[in-house]
Amino acid sequence: TGKVVTIANQKGGVGKTTTAVNLAASLAIAERKTLLVDLDPQANASSGVGVAAEGESDVYRWLLGECETPAVVQPTALDFLFVLPATPDLIGAEIELLNCAEREFFLARRLSPLLADFDYIFIDCSPSLGLLTVNALTAADSVLIPLQSEYYALEGLGQLLSTIDRVRNGLNPGLDVEGILLTMVDLRTTLAHQVEAEARGHFGELVYETIIPRNVRLSESPSHGRPIALYDVTSKGAQAYFSLAEEFIARQNGS
Amino acid sequence: TGKVVTIANQKGGVGKTTTAVNLAASLAIAERKTLLVDLDPQANASSGVGVAAEGESDVYRWLLGECETPAVVQPTALDFLFVLPATPDLIGAEIELLNCAEREFFLARRLSPLLADFDYIFIDCSPSLGLLTVNALTAADSVLIPLQSEYYALEGLGQLLSTIDRVRNGLNPGLDVEGILLTMVDLRTTLAHQVEAEARGHFGELVYETIIPRNVRLSESPSHGRPIALYDVTSKGAQAYFSLAEEFIARQNGS
Numbered sequence: 001t002g003k004v005v006t007i008a009n010q011k012g013g014v015g016k017t018t019t020a021v022n023l024a025a026s027l028a029i030a031e032r033k034t035l036l037v038d039l040d041p042q043a044n045a046s047s048g049v050g051v052a053a054e055g056e057s058d059v060y061r062w063l064l065g066e067c068e069t070p071a072v073v074q075p076t077a078l079d080f081l082f083v084l085p086a087t088p089d090l091i092g093a094e095i096e097l098l099n100c101a102e103r104e105f106f107l108a109r110r111l112s113p114l115l116a117d118f119d120y121i122f123i124d125c126s127p128s129l130g131l132l133t134v135n136a137l138t139a140a141d142s143v144l145i146p147l148q149s150e151y152y153a154l155e156g157l158g159q160l161l162s163t164i165d166r167v168r169n170g171l172n173p174g175l176d177v178e179g180i181l182l183t184m185v186d187l188r189t190t191l192a193h194q195v196e197a198e199a200r201g202h203f204g205e206l207v208y209e210t211i212i213p214r215n216v217r218l219s220e221s222p223s224h225g226r227p228i229a230l231y232d233v234t235s236k237g238a239q240a241y242f243s244l245a246e247e248f249i250a251r252q253n254g255s
Numbered sequence: 256t257g258k259v260v261t262i263a264n265q266k267g268g269v270g271k272t273t274t275a276v277n278l279a280a281s282l283a284i285a286e287r288k289t290l291l292v293d294l295d296p297q298a299n300a301s302s303g304v305g306v307a308a309e310g311e312s313d314v315y316r317w318l319l320g321e322c323e324t325p326a327v328v329q330p331t332a333l334d335f336l337f338v339l340p341a342t343p344d345l346i347g348a349e350i351e352l353l354n355c356a357e358r359e360f361f362l363a364r365r366l367s368p369l370l371a372d373f374d375y376i377f378i379d380c381s382p383s384l385g386l387l388t389v390n391a392l393t394a395a396d397s398v399l400i401p402l403q404s405e406y407y408a409l410e411g412l413g414q415l416l417s418t419i420d421r422v423r424n425g426l427n428p429g430l431d432v433e434g435i436l437l438t439m440v441d442l443r444t445t446l447a448h449q450v451e452a453e454a455r456g457h458f459g460e461l462v463y464e465t466i467i468p469r470n471v472r473l474s475e476s477p478s479h480g481r482p483i484a485l486y487d488v489t490s491k492g493a494q495a496y497f498s499l500a501e502e503f504i505a506r507q508n509g510s
């Protein structure tokens with residue numbers, strides 16, 4: 001049954017959405033059936049694959065049980081990639097869930113009937129450790145952490161890892177760290193080398209071999225509503241996410 | 256009495272903290288007495304000026320009235336710059352405030368005795384439109400919006416402006432937009448030119464003449480706990496924030 005991977009980091013702008021969209025797309029190109037769940041009210045992952053929520057069927061209403069799954073799961077430009085799109089209404093979900101029983105388990109419950117239909121399910125989170133992100137960590141088999149090669153991003157890693165520990169010790173004992181991905185890396189700067197050395201020193205094997213270089217084509221592609229592989233397959237960004245997909249698959253097979 | 260300016264944008268990583276720290280520092284160098292309030296549990300603004308909260312006195316306890324103002328306001332390496340530092344405990348504030356009466360006014364109330372002591376008070380926010388950011392918008396005379404020259408950042412601007420409108424129509428009728436600042440601009444890319452043209456086209460005079468270029472020295476300076484003016488005063492980043500401070504002051508005088 002499908003593996004659920006949450007892409008999380010409370011530090012803003014570190015490449016969560018870019019990684020969710022382009023890793024999911026690269027796996028779909030490798031014919032793994034993949035679902036992208038947009039759990040951020042900014043709805044960037046939805047627009048990144050060129051899909052807008054239709055009418056009353058968005059992830060918010062689906063999460064609260066107000067609309068059924070077939071109505072919400074949308075196809076994308078890639079045959080094997082599907083998306084559960086968000087709208088800004090999702091801002092209301094955190095407040096609404098706060099007073100519910102088992103409020104951390106809403107997403108896990110709504111996802112479980114979908115697990116058999118997909119090889120991989122990726123969840124894109126907002127830059128926060130609030131209830132929606134906790135839902136995503138509770139529903140996940142593992143969490144993939146994009147790490148921007150910047151000082152503030154490194155500083156925030158401790159807070160994220162202790163939240164993951166807390167969820168593992170309570171709500172979701174099976175939660176693993178899928179990997180740590182260095183993003184927006186500009187190897188001409190000393191800072192990027194320092195952050196890479198620090199991350200590999202501390203986290204060893206958890207850090208992917210693949211690094212994602214800073215590449216303007218990656219920031220252009222969302223304005224065309226297309227993952228990088230469909231926008232500019234020759235770009236360094238597309239190549240990096242293909243290589244990440246290969247490494248991601250190899251890790252599933254235990255190598 | 257002092258002017259309160261909130262630096263807000265729910266899009267992550269757009270330069271909120273970098274702008275809060277370096278604009279506040281540049282104004283302090285121009286001998287305006289300035290307070291920097293760190294309202295983000297990531298506490299990046301605090302570490303950006305090299306200050307850690309001491310013992311039990313952080314912005315969280317101060318906000319809830321558990322410690323008095325003189326114990327929390329800390330000096331920095333600049334004579335005219337002070338900081339109200341944060342700790343990760345601030346994550347608890349949103350939940351705690353939710354059930355309080357007049358929960359949006361806590362910050363405005365706690366700040367009002369400080370207004371007479373400073374020329375400017377800047378509030379750095381987390382990447383969210385939750386209750387802490389609403390507190391900051393309610394306490395502010397105006398809001399300064401850092402706009403990263405990227406597609407997703409432009410896409411999110413509508414959501415931010417409608418939240419500002421909502422606060423102006425209810426909690427804080429005097430709330431103005433101080434200005435929109437283009438950040439991390441790399442003029443070698445078409446995207447940056449497109450975003451600048453779009454922003455100036457839509458928002459005209461609101462957009463500062465000064466743009467902040469992408470400059471690696473700006474991302475190195477937080478690791479030294481120093482604003483850019485003290486880390487590398489000759490850098491393009493420092494020059495840009497000095498010019499922003501001049502433009503900011505000129506706007507106060509109505510020119």
Ligand SMILES: Nc1ncnc2c1ncn2[C@@H]1O[C@H](COP(=O)(O)OP(=O)(O)OP(=O)(O)O)[C@@H](O)[C@H]1O
Nearest residue numbers: 012013014015016017018127213214215219267405
């Ligand atoms: N490797 C890269 N090279 C260049 N630009 C990039 C790269 N990765 C992401 N970007 C751009 O940087 C910005 C931030 O990335 P993204 O939005 O994916 O981060 P995020 O962590 O999802 O942000 P948020 O915290 O707001 O959800 C976006 O405008 C994106 O297009």
Ligand SMILES: Nc1ncnc2c1ncn2[C@@H]1O[C@H](COP(=O)(O)OP(=O)(O)OP(=O)(O)O)[C@@H](O)[C@H]1O
Nearest residue numbers: 012150267268269270271272273382468469470474
């Ligand atoms: N003009 C610039 N040139 C180069 N790097 C920059 C620039 N401005 C900010 N940075 C770096 O980019 C990253 C994001 O900036 P910053 O942390 O200030 O954004 P933010 O909006 O406060 O993020 P968050 O949403 O997490 O609070 C930081 O690592 C910062 O050092």
Ligand SMILES: [Mg+2]
Nearest residue numbers: 016017040044
């Ligand atoms: Mg995102």
Ligand SMILES: [Mg+2]
Nearest residue numbers: 271272295299
């Ligand atoms: Mg910040």
